[in-house]
Amino acid sequence: MAEIRLKSLAHSYKSKPTSPDDYAIREMNHVWHQGGAYALLGPSGCGKSTLLNIISGLLAPSNGDVLFDGKKVNDIPPEERNIAQVFQFPVVYDSMTVFDNLAFPLRNMKISEDKVHSRVIEIAAVLELSDLLKNKAKNLTADEKQKVSMGRGLVRSDVSAILFDEPLTVIDPHLKWKLRRKLKQLHEQFNITMVYVTHDQLEASTFADKIAVMYGGQIVQFGTPRELFEKPNHAFVGYFIGSPGMNLIEVKKTKGGLKFNNTLVSLNPEMQAALDQVGTSNIKIGIRPEFVHVWDDKAEGAFECDVLHTEDLGTYKIITMKLDGEVLKVRIHEDRAVPTKKAYISFPEQWLKVYVDEYLVDIEEPEDEEKETV
Amino acid sequence: MQRKVRDNKAWFLVLPVFILVAFSAIVPIMTVVNYSVQDIFDQNTAYFVGAEWYREMLRNPALLDSLGRQFFFSFSVLAIEVPLGIAIALVMPTKGRMAAVSLILVAIPLLIPWNVVGTIWQIFSRADIGLFGYAVNALGIDYNYTSDPTAAWLTVLLMDVWHWTPLIALLCYSGLRAIPEAFYQAARIDRASKWAIFRHIQLPRLKSVLVIGVLLRFMDSFMIYTEPFVLTGGGPGNSTTFLSQALTQMAIGQFDIGPAAAFSLIYYLIVLLVCYAFFTAINQLDKAK
Numbered sequence: 001m002a003e004i005r006l007k008s009l010a011h012s013y014k015s016k017p018t019s020p021d022d023y024a025i026r027e028m029n030h031v032w033h034q035g036g037a038y039a040l041l042g043p044s045g046c047g048k049s050t051l052l053n054i055i056s057g058l059l060a061p062s063n064g065d066v067l068f069d070g071k072k073v074n075d076i077p078p079e080e081r082n083i084a085q086v087f088q089f090p091v092v093y094d095s096m097t098v099f100d101n102l103a104f105p106l107r108n109m110k111i112s113e114d115k116v117h118s119r120v121i122e123i124a125a126v127l128e129l130s131d132l133l134k135n136k137a138k139n140l141t142a143d144e145k146q147k148v149s150m151g152r153g154l155v156r157s158d159v160s161a162i163l164f165d166e167p168l169t170v171i172d173p174h175l176k177w178k179l180r181r182k183l184k185q186l187h188e189q190f191n192i193t194m195v196y197v198t199h200d201q202l203e204a205s206t207f208a209d210k211i212a213v214m215y216g217g218q219i220v221q222f223g224t225p226r227e228l229f230e231k232p233n234h235a236f237v238g239y240f241i242g243s244p245g246m247n248l249i250e251v252k253k254t255k256g257g258l259k260f261n262n263t264l265v266s267l268n269p270e271m272q273a274a275l276d277q278v279g280t281s282n283i284k285i286g287i288r289p290e291f292v293h294v295w296d297d298k299a300e301g302a303f304e305c306d307v308l309h310t311e312d313l314g315t316y317k318i319i320t321m322k323l324d325g326e327v328l329k330v331r332i333h334e335d336r337a338v339p340t341k342k343a344y345i346s347f348p349e350q351w352l353k354v355y356v357d358e359y360l361v362d363i364e365e366p367e368d369e370e371k372e373t374v
Numbered sequence: 375m376q377r378k379v380r381d382n383k384a385w386f387l388v389l390p391v392f393i394l395v396a397f398s399a400i401v402p403i404m405t406v407v408n409y410s411v412q413d414i415f416d417q418n419t420a421y422f423v424g425a426e427w428y429r430e431m432l433r434n435p436a437l438l439d440s441l442g443r444q445f446f447f448s449f450s451v452l453a454i455e456v457p458l459g460i461a462i463a464l465v466m467p468t469k470g471r472m473a474a475v476s477l478i479l480v481a482i483p484l485l486i487p488w489n490v491v492g493t494i495w496q497i498f499s500r501a502d503i504g505l506f507g508y509a510v511n512a513l514g515i516d517y518n519y520t521s522d523p524t525a526a527w528l529t530v531l532l533m534d535v536w537h538w539t540p541l542i543a544l545l546c547y548s549g550l551r552a553i554p555e556a557f558y559q560a561a562r563i564d565r566a567s568k569w570a571i572f573r574h575i576q577l578p579r580l581k582s583v584l585v586i587g588v589l590l591r592f593m594d595s596f597m598i599y600t601e602p603f604v605l606t607g608g609g610p611g612n613s614t615t616f617l618s619q620a621l622t623q624m625a626i627g628q629f630d631i632g633p634a635a636a637f638s639l640i641y642y643l644i645v646l647l648v649c650y651a652f653f654t655a656i657n658q659l660d661k662a663k
Contacts, residue, residue, distance in 0.1 A: 055565065056559075077564050078559070079562050083563070084563060088556070089554060089556060091554075091560040093575065096574060104566070105563075105565060108570065149560065152564055181537070
């Protein structure tokens, strides 16, 4: 059983980091609870693999601690950490059979051969590898190899967390969902903490109960897929999650609301009051393409836009519009008529988000759990 | 639908290659075959003798002796250089300035012309003025490669190991560098011992470079000429006379063109056969598992 806690953790690949930009992981505090299925989502180079390697012990953090169940493990090598890791490219021992591959970690632990045998048979059945046990690992397909590398983690009864580093990258698309479902099933069956690194939001949200979005070496939001979608805590989360991502427009504070070019977006009094406290000029408004309201005709308070083009994606359409020099994406249902040339849109107050210095201005409820992660 | 054309015109396309190969390989070899079945006295006098030279060569004790020596030499060389080369590749540094320095140091013997290698060891091992020979004698070991066959053998072997182990080491080094880091990381997490990592990750992935290395080293050592010729001249007596030197003596020293031609074809077939056997054995080994 393991709860993984990161305490004031930071990492730099340089020996003498001088600026915050030198850090691959900026100082963070984070908790992965026992038995959870988590995804670590972010673009290439955001530090997610670095973070994973620090948790597994392949990399020593330059600052801060990694705690397993409250016990500091910084100085414990990966082989003694009770974790397993599955890598981007399947790692199998080519010269061995599937059986020997699965038995390998157990034999290294000097476990008696009959126990090894029963455990390997059991795990092979779970992973649907039973028919392949006598085959050379070398001749397996990519997805079978990846199952074998997962299996080497699962056979060990001491493993309390499995870390996945983009495990489906080299798997054929039609097998991806199958393997992903298998993972989910394994998670339910084994009560193991799983952390899954990916840059694919779909992968993250189908696998994980909670997703940590990483950006620039930091976890900018930790929440359920729904929270990430409906209430992105950081402008990057808005942009990164969703297809297409959130529309973000740089705005200036002005009397009665926020302004870009000649367009004024009015705000409710609470928001207005909150923004009055703000000193910075880095303010953005964000609204998801799904939540932009498209009127059938001219309406009071609606903005007039030029329709640039439309993409029909089968179940929905994406309209690209220009509103006072800013390009917006709007997503509408397949059945709705597409406005030609001119469109009239408005931003429902509940879905219009304001970001100050990239972070959400949250006036609805007091901050609770985000506190822990940010 | 277009009807399939069935004729042999495609052969014309490969004809240029055939002509090239004919002139570079087939014609010279056939010349040798031609010599090997005739007894030639002078330019205008030659008699067809059939397989006579082959029969004679296969019974020639000098040739059989040097063939035995040759096999012993080649297998000794492989038995020493392959494990040693792997070991060197494993301990060579992989990062930083030391990696470059060690690569250059290891590669130096490969860059020296073969007759120079012979000369270096000829002087280096001399009991009177050579650093190595003198040092060994100073330790109280009687060592003189010009009079003692065992010493001569050891010196030739040592020279070849010095000259060619770097080839195996460099091949293995590049093979080791091609192993993704994730394999080592996974092995750590699987609690694999150093030996298990070598046995199950490194060695299997060195196989393809080792096949090349073993074949190259076998062919080269089986045809070795220059270095022992410079170092020992085949002596003392005939104790370090290998096949190609015996052949040269016969063909150029004694001008026995017919027997020498038969000899070189037998020699050629042996090299071909052993390489083929090696290659098939290794491939079979792969499939069997």
